[in-house]
Amino acid sequence: MIHEGRYSAEIDDDFVVFLIGSRVHRPFRFREWIPVARAMTAMQREIAEHPEIGCLHIENFGALKNISVQYWRSFEHLERFARSGEWSHLEAWRQFNKLIRDSGDLGIWHETYLVPSGRYETMYGNMPVFGLSAAGRHVRIDAGSTAARRMRTRPDDAAPVPGY
Secondary structure, three states: OOEEEEEEEEOOOOEEEEEEEEEEOOOOOHHHHHHHHHHHHHHHHHHHHOHHHOEEEEEEEEOOEEEEEEEEOOHHHHHHHHHOOOOOHHHHHHHHHHHOOOOOOEEEEEEEEEEOOOOOOOOEEEEOOOOHHHHOEEEEOOOOOOHHHHOOOOOOOOOOOOOO
16 A cells, blocks of 8 residues: 655664675576575565564565565564574574585675664655564654654754755
């Protein structure tokens, strides 16, 4: 559902943005990298079915270059999921290292950002609930709202584009 107008996200407390992705270097060696893609899909299904894991929301993008944008309650929740034998990630990690890590068929990467409470800014114009607004609360913003105002860096900031 498209929400007409401008919206922002609100989320209480600190949170973590975790970006993880892969890049297929040899697309025709699909027998090598398809198991990794399947494992990621299975892990994300597990995460969605178990909110106690601590993931607030996931957005996925890509084909041969993939990125998953994940919002987590805390670094501790993310790390617990990654390291615990209770969930599927640890075994998938072991299998990846054993079977494909050094082959060059697939590159993987991740970045982790700890976001202090109130130290983020978002704007969604004529969009469905998306990204951080799906992890937290989706709230309407005024026409005069600017990134600097939402970040509380310049409370008297004016939009450089009239009516925005």
